Amino acid sequence: MQEPEKVLEIRSVDRSFGGLRALKEVSLHVNRGEIFGLVGPNGSGKTTIVNSVTGFYPPDKGDILFEGRSIKGMAPHRVARLGIARTFQNLALFRGMSVLDNILVGRHIHMHPSALAALFYWVWAEREELRHRDIVEETIDFLQLQDVRDTPIEIVPLGLQKRIELARALVSEPRMLILDEPMAGMNQEEKEYMARFILDAREERGLTVLLIEHHMDVVSALCDRMTVLSYGEQIAGGKPAEALSNPRVIEAYLGTKGREHAA
Amino acid sequence: MLYRLAGIRHTTYRSARQLFPIPFDRKLLGFVILLGVAAPFYLSPLHLNSYLLPWVIWTTAALGLNLLMGWAGQVHLGYAAVMAIGAYAAIHATRFGLPLEAALLVGGLASSVIGLAFGAAALRVKGLYLAVTTLAMQSIVDWTIVHVPAISGGSQATLQAPTLRLFGLPIETDAGRYWYALGLCAIVTVFLLNVSRTSFGRALVAVREKDFAAAIIGVSPFKFKLLAFWCSSFIGGVTGAILAFCYYRAITPEQFHLEVSIQVVAMVIVGGLGSVLGSYFGAGLVLLAPIFLNNWVASLASALNLSLQTDVLSQIPLVLYGGLIVGFLLFEPLGLAKIYDNVRNYFLVWPFRHAR
Known part of the structure; x- marks a missing residue:
């Protein structure tokens, strides 16, 4: 073997x-x-x-x-x-962002964040943002988070928050x-x-x-x-x-x- | 504000991710932009020059500081020093013969490089210690400007700003200067609105909220704090230069002292941390409230036959800023923007509150 x-x-x-x-x-x-x-x-x-x-x-x-x-x-x-991706024992989600944005942060290592791209969003950032949105949506479907997508993270129940943290870890495509x-x-x-x-x-x-x-x-x-x-x-x-x-x-x-x- | 969200549907990610996904907001914004651009035609020169122009410029400054304080969550008590560096650098650059656009860039770069040097040192500490370190930056920059005659011309000297120019054409009218400042404000506003919906802004918020969790998804906390310092200082420097060219037109070191820093911090906190709209509100309130308050106190004093000295009157705004900061931090930490938001959300479903 x-x-x-x-x-x-x-x-x-x-x-x-x-x-x-x-x-x-x-x-x-x-x-x-x-x-x-x-x-x-x-x-x-x-x-x-x-x-x-x-x-x-x-x-x-x-x-x-x-x-x-x-x-x-x-x-x-x-x-x-x-x-390597991980989740935390005591949730470590980012308040002040929606569920979707919290999961999108998970794509960080695959994106090219820069201040100039933010200034020239329509030329430099939009296509990248939308492409990664597609990938994130797959994970949202997979973990059945569709209906809380646009909810602020603070008001999502604890059980779901754990699932959102899993989603954030998964979208970074870890091994x-x-x-x-x-x-x-x-x-x-x-x-x-x-x-x-x-x-x-x-x-x-x-x-x-x-x-x-x-x-x-x-x-x-x-x-x-x-x-x-x-x-x-x-x-x-x-x-x-x-x-x-x-x-x-x-x-x-x-x-x-x-x-x-x-x- | 009687409009409904019902019937507004987005069928693509692109349209859902617009800056203003609600049609009514877009129309309202168009109207406000029209009002802003047309202001020189319907406002008296007094109102334009002493209310609207400073409002626009200080809003730009507040937006710059808000990027650092609201998005990245780092306190900065030396923002006036950042602006001073930009103002002095830009004026010296134009005197050196550079075109104004290049001089503004020089001002911004000077601020961001010096700001970054202090930032790199300051970011080794957090919270209160960071605040004190930025306070030190304010003092050091103040001292340097006053004591190096090559920069300021001496402690009592004023430095005359050369004429404002756009691509070499001199701008001599009040309206022209206003539009110039408005243009910069628009650029910074668009930048910050876009920051919120890109990976850059999300990384900043992640670092602000939980830097260890940000690190584990690949965001380097130190790098993004520094980037926030860099961008914020750049905006501050350019705004300082615009303040010198469009508003003061002759600068002295006192225009960039600690009180000014506190004033910008007050604008950001009162307006709302992390809110673009809030910076407009905050700058408006912090700039305009003292004017009305002073008029009101003066008329009250004369009605009561009290004689108030001018230095007492001049301290009242400072007391007011302090009071506003404390009050907002206690009762509405997200500032005027949050209050606006609450009112708006209320009317979105009014009178069917249960529909929410």
């Missing part, structure tokens, strides 16, 4: 904040086309991993490779240009998508919608997905492989069923007493 291509590879990454060692020698890799789950109790370092991949908190030690190229210490806006708790605060129906969108996005766009999620039902249903973190340490990994039945995982989530109950 052919060796699967590693899209993202994290090699024994270490990161401390003051005296707190948030990541301890974490190593993992995500193969092309995979949905890779990253789980663990609160404060276990999941978001820190994502932040060191996307350049916000460069690792102290270790290396991060994207498609075979080291991206360690690269500024976030450069990482984005390589083809790797990092989702930081895309289903936090959602009800069952919204969760199911979101799960379907994630699967469809991988199917239709050939994405590789790194998924952080707390809902274990979602993780075990969606992910091909996963890693479980606790206090910055990898305590289990592999297929969801194996990883989640690991005694150390049960201990991390439920304590030693819980482990007895689970057993």
Whole structure:
């Protein structure tokens, strides 16, 4: 069998904040086309991993490779240009713009923003704007956001805002998508919608997905492989069923007493 | 304002993305443009020269600052210094023999280069610290202009602006000067209207709202803050030059002091951050309110038999600006433009409020 291509590879990454060692020698890799789950109790370092991949908190030690190229210490806006998109745990949409404009910002790396183009809009910018509008509309259709398109972002309900953030990440045509708790605060129906969108996005766009999620039902249903973190340490990994039945995982989530109950 | 949105349909992205998608707005705008262009024919020279002309010029300045404060979200308390650089550079350039159009560009470039130098230093800090750093720029530029005789001719000197020219033809009439200023204002207005609907403007707003989220979709926050500084300073410089050529016609360092910076900030905030229309409203209110207020206070004082000294009278506008800034920030942070918008939205469905 052919060796699967590693899209993202994290090699024994270490990161401390003051005296707190948030990541301890974490190593993992995500193969092309995979949905890779990253789980663990609160404060276990999941978001820190994502932040060191996307350049916000460069690792102290270790290396991060994207498609075979080291991206360690690269500024976030450069990482984005390589083809990594992400969403945030606490929504990070731009107030003061409509839903459509929020998604259009996602096309930034494919456009040529300049002040002169704004001044001579009709000559320089209009065609580009309309061409990218077409592309954005495809994603709006895909994520079923048609009826909120022109709504100011502030008054869109939370569940939809998560979907808009996914849309903004998708329109940048990334090869790797990092989702930081895309289903936090959602009800069952919204969760199911979101799960379907994630699967469809991988199917239709050939994405590789790194998924952080707390809902274990979602993780075990969606992910091909996963890693479980606790206090910055990898305590289990592999297929969801194996990883989640690991005694150390049960201990991390439920304590030693819980482990007895689970057993 | 009794018109409806019903029946207005856009079938192409192009028509939906127009600057004014509502036909009524276009007609209203056409009417206002007509009023503006024809103003010299129906206004007395006094009204034209001391109300409308400064309004148009300060609107341009407010628009320039609004790009930085409203769109990119960076405070600038030294905008008068930016304008001063433009004014002095342009006047010296024309004296050097450059045609006026080139001199305006020189003024704009001088402002943007110096503004950018300060901006690059200032943008390493945020919020309050940025405000203080731009304040330092104001002081440094003020000091330099006064103390370098080659620029100002000395602290007491006035520098005469050469005649305004369009492609070498001298413009000597009030109407001509007004139209010149109006032309620049129109260009800047079109620019800012278009900024809102292009990737440039969206990137600025993204950086203003959440710079980390902007970075993750590929917008370099530092680059776009600098670009905003650059563009805003360029507009400020050209506007400063226009102010010198069309309005003051002889400039002294006092015309560009800190009070003036505060005045432009007041225009932007009172009018509405990030609103083109707001800059028109804000400049109008901040310029015209003190005039009416002073007349009103003076007549009140004489009615009550109080004798007010002129320096008390001259401080009243400053108190007013402060009050306006505080009031608007507290009660309507989006300014007069938002109030206009609310009224308009109300009447769009009046009297069927439930239809919204």
